[in-house]
Amino acid sequence: MSSKVSPSRPLRRESVESWHLETDVLIVGLGAAGASAAITARDAGAEVVVVEAASAGGGTTALAGGQIYFGGGTPTQKACGIEDRLEDMFQYLMLASGPSADEARVREYVDNNLAHFDWLVEQGLEFKPEYVKAKLNNTHGDEGLIYSGNETCYPYDEQARPAPRGHKGKAKGEGGGALLMDTLIASAERKGAWVLYEARALTSIVDEQGRVVGLVVRIDGEERCIHARGGVVLCAGGFIMNREMLAQHAPRLLLSNFPLGNPNDTGMGIRIGQGAGGCAINMHEGFVSLPFYPPSCMVEGILVNGKGQRVVAEDVYHGRLGEEMFAAPDEKFYMVIDSRNFEAMEKPPLGGYSVAAVGETIEELEAELALPPGMLAHTLAFFNEHAAAGQDPLFHKRPPYLKPLDQPPYAAFDFSMGGGAWFPAFTFGGLDTSLDGEVLNAEGEAIAGLFAAGRTTCGLPRWGAGYASGMSIGDATYFGRKAGAAAAGC
Amino acid sequence: MSSKVSPSRPLRRESVESWHLETDVLIVGLGAAGASAAITARDAGAEVVVVEAASAGGGTTALAGGQIYFGGGTPTQKACGIEDRLEDMFQYLMLASGPSADEARVREYVDNNLAHFDWLVEQGLEFKPEYVKAKLNNTHGDEGLIYSGNETCYPYDEQARPAPRGHKGKAKGEGGGALLMDTLIASAERKGAWVLYEARALTSIVDEQGRVVGLVVRIDGEERCIHARGGVVLCAGGFIMNREMLAQHAPRLLLSNFPLGNPNDTGMGIRIGQGAGGCAINMHEGFVSLPFYPPSCMVEGILVNGKGQRVVAEDVYHGRLGEEMFAAPDEKFYMVIDSRNFEAMEKPPLGGYSVAAVGETIEELEAELALPPGMLAHTLAFFNEHAAAGQDPLFHKRPPYLKPLDQPPYAAFDFSMGGGAWFPAFTFGGLDTSLDGEVLNAEGEAIAGLFAAGRTTCGLPRWGAGYASGMSIGDATYFGRKAGAAAAGC
Structure with a gap:
């Protein structure tokens, strides 16, 4: 075999001299998508081999907080007394998908999400039916339900009745992703999926008709050919760790100083899929964020740019706020709080931001920050006047976080890029697929024998400005199942 | 042959039964890139066939104003007494390329642009050495030189010494592109390139090693195979006319109500290239604009959003200003002028915008526009105070367009999307290529026998926020020559 695979x-x-292995379904990657595909393909009676580049499974999901986006009346929502309707969830996810919305995909996910919740429970995942109302990235304990997006914010709340839909398995704090992956991998192993670790997929093997019939995989330093009678399923994650691909496709994500991923998120699944004729779409989009809460009290501040202008409703999801900074990386951004929330200066908050200035008066703060004189003072006066009346005519920030900042002294946190804060990011772009997980070429034709799911594909999450936590894992597990079933011939 | 090509x-x-034609170099598209490639390949002694889908050549360039970005001391600049240095042009183009900058490509273009100017003159293009200083999209007469970008604006002017670099061949008004194409096509025909009109390229023909050896072309309703011994050069334009591709790759460009292109800008060159293994990059980017000048006097206004906040230095290139609207399509935008420039209401300006409100005072205008009370008045007062001192602390708008708006009554033009203004757009994304025009796959490897140039590639223009008129035609003609030479084996 050529040494330049x-x-x-x-x-x-x-050109294949001999098959190292033969199987029905060959899956690349044992993250959320790959494990779900493996379980489903085994349930369908197919032989399953998973090749995982790392020495353990879990992928990026195992590193994540583990939110899963469910709604429309899940057992957890009902037990917490939360009313929700599938139609509101659908409306919300359509708004959250922005200009890149794929209506059929959103509909497919929403219509099947309650059954998918049950499926995860069948695999062994437990959800503690407890709702935490505070503005959080994740619950601190093992409670199972929070608001994980912009549902309560303008203009979403006017167009889709809000409900908390961020579900986490019963693990403390950020341990939800690890628990989910332990659960899925244990299920896949119980059902007889065979996992090869430290096995790196290198390229596809195609027959004369262009059908994908297997993969070249590096195992123990040797290039081996594995035959997939039914199909190959690419679940190898996104490309946030591949700076060259970012430069080519999503240059603004290079601004992130905190790539959210595992070291194998190098886009290899996407590239193998492209090599076999697949079309990668929406490659510029991604999740970008400034995780500025908790503490919740930070949300009571006003976010101003280096011109002293407010730029966003501060009660939005951290990803929506982070978008503002990614869109203007050379701009300064400050979160201004008054003395009521000075406790935020004592407890290091999640986002790692630092205090840029403190002032006895807003004019003093303005001077300390070297803002154009008068701008911040006017911005604050305008905000306070209306906030006192429960209004935010500029950005429609909502109660309970809409309060006049009228208790000097004032402080400002530096939210600028390069100012010390974390700016996490991961990619949304990937292979175009049918709802069954078939990889499509640029003409929308399915490539025989090739399937994909998770961040190797362009799935449910498609727009950073509208993203909600839980959309990625919901997408990866649900459409991972679909791809596994399709590769098994169901 | 299969009917589903x-x-x-x-x-x-x-699978090729017989060759309909054989040639050395087979070029798809007779626009600026294709014509330049044809001329160069003929000069190198190669047989050249061009297949053009339309019934005449010219492509999108023939519809364009015909600006070409040249600098560093062109004959036209020198004759007009303009000093310029290659290094300033390089610095400027690097800034103009933003996060997607390709330094080697910018360097290649700048270092060779004076010789390329001479080459165009050799083909028969004439430049009238007259510089027009007004803020224009193009000269009204046949003058050859204007500022065609953001060179004099903050922060560019501080980092690269400005010079006008927008060159147009000696044609009146918007006729520069047609003149250029007439000139290039006449030269190509004189040199013996053979053009097949109404001949549509459908897909590539590849040998066992993956080398591109020709194309399937629809001619007189029949699918014909054309053999290219040296190489195929894809110069088939961009994809602004393909709404499905825009949705997949550049959804914000769907917001444009004025696609700048010809009907065959459907991305066919990109898709043929991808099918042969080429990687399309930077697919989300494009030129977007609100052509709000001329009249120049409009630049003296202040652009505010629906919150009454200023958003940009109003003396920027129209593309930079248009970016603000494309980034916030649901936002309102108004250009506020005072009575000194009311003449702008009489002469219908280029961008097609309409008068949204007139007010005896700024407060009356604010009320007419239903802006949050007090915001516009403060914005104007702050602007006027500093403008009177020649300062714009917020956005660094420069003289000569920085003047207090202190002569009521006031008027506001509606610059919002959906408010009646034109929002032109075209695509920047395309096939990744080497500086010689070789099409590259996702691993950066050249695909043997396959070349591309112009908007079928991701070339010199890569970032809408920094674009200057003339970068596209400069790129298409220069790198078209490179691709033609490479395909001819030079």
Whole structure:
């Protein structure tokens, strides 16, 4: 075999000298999508081999907080006394998908999400039916339900009745992703999926008709050919760790100083899929964030730019707020609070931001921050006047976080890029797929034998400005199942 | 031959029954890139066939104003007494390329742009050495030189010494592109390039090693195979006319109500290239604009959003200003002028915008526009106070357009999307190529036999927020020559 195997150049089947292994379904990656695909393919009676580049499974999901976006009346919502309707969840996810919305995909996910919740429970995942109302990225304990997006914010709340839909398995704090992956991997192993660790997929193997019939995989330092009679399923994550791909496709994500991913999120699944004729779409989009809460009290501040202008409703999801900074990386941004919330200066908050200035008066703060004289004072006066009346005519920030900042002294946190704060990011772009997980070429035609799911695809999450936590894992597990079933011939 | 020819599925050479034609260099598209490639390949002694889908050549360039970005001391600049240095042009183009900058490509273009100017003159293009200083999209007469970008604006002017670099061939008004194409096509024909009109390229033909050896082309309703011994050069334009591709790759460009292109800008060159293994990059980016000048006097206004906040230095290039609207399509935007420039209400300006309100005072205007009370008045007062001192602390708008708006009554033009103004757009994304025009796969490897130039590639223009008129045609003609030479084996 050529020593220059490249994902961009599939191996022709006639060049394969011998098969190292043969199976029905060959899955690349044992993260949320791959594990879900493996379980479903095994349930369908298929032989399943998973090749995982790392020495353990879990992927990026195992590193994540583990939110899963469910709604429309889940057992957890009902037990917490939360009313929700599938139609409101659908409306919300459509708004959250912005200009890149894929209506059929949103509909598919919403219509099947309650059954998918049950499926996860069948695999062994437990949800503690307790709702935490505070503005959080995740629950601190093992409670199962929070608001994980912009549902209560303008203009979403006017167009889709809000409900908390961020569900986490019963693990403390950020341990939800690890618990989910332990659960899924244990289920996949119980059902007889065979996992090869430290096995790196290198390129596809295609027959004369262009059908994908297997993969070249590096195992123990050797390039081996594995035959997939039914199909290959690419679940190898996104490309946030591949700076060259970011520069080519999503340059603004290079601004992130905190890539959210595992070291194998190098886009290899996408590149293998492209090599076999797949079309990668929406490659510029991603999740970008400034995780500025908790503490919840930070949300009571006003976010101003270096011109002293407010720029966003401060009660939005942290991803929506982070978008503002990513869109203007050379701009200064400050979160201004008054003395009522000075406790925020004592407890280091999640986002790692620092105090830029403190002032006895707003004029003093303005001077300390070197803002154009008069701008911040006017911005604050205008905000306070209306906030006292429960109004925010500029950005429609909502109670309970809408309060006049009228208790000097004032402080400002530096939210600028390069100012010390964390700016996490991961990619949304990937292979175009049918709702069954078939990889599509640029003409929308399915490539025989090739399937994909998770962040190797462009799935449910498509727009950073509208993202809600839980959309990625919901997408990866649900559409992972679909791809596994399709590869198994169901 | 299969009746379902698809650009995503190259034809295998072994399936070709007979060649309809054989040539050295086969070029798709007779726009600026294709014509330049044809001339250069003929000069190198190669047989050249061009297949053009339309019934005449010219492509989108023939519809354009015809600006070409040249600098560093062109004959036109020198004759007009303009000093410029290659290094300033390089610095400027790097800034103008933003996060997607390709330094080697900018360097290549700048270092060779004076020789490229001479090459265009050799083909028969004439430049009238007259500089027009007004803020224009193009000269009204046949004068050859204007500022065509953000060179004099903050922060560019501080980092690269400004010079006008927008060159137009000696044609009146918007006729520069047509003149350029007439000139290039006449030269190509004189040199013996053979053009097949109404001939539509459908997919590539590849041999066992993946080398591109020709194209399937629809001619007189029949699918014909054309053999290219040296190489195929894809110069088929961008994809602004393909709404499905825009949705997949550049959804914000769907907001444009004025696609700048010809009907064949459907991305066919990109899709044929992808089908042969090429990687399309930077697909989300494009030129977007609100052509709000001329009249120049409009630049003296202040642009505010629906919150009454200023958002940009109003003396920027129209593309930079248009970016603000494309980034916030649901936001309102108004250009506020005072009575000194009311003449702008009489002469219908280029951008097609309408008068949203007139007010005897700024407060009356604010009320007419239903802006949050007090915001616009403060914005204007702050602007006027500093403008009177020649300062714009917020956005650094420069003289000569920085003047207090202190002569009521006031008027506001509606610059919002959906408010009647034109929002032109075209695409920047396309095939990744080497500086010689070789099409590259996702691993950066050249695909043998396949070349591309112009908007089928991701070339010199890569960032809408920094674009200057003339970058596209400069890129298409220069790198078209490179691709033609490479395909001819030079």
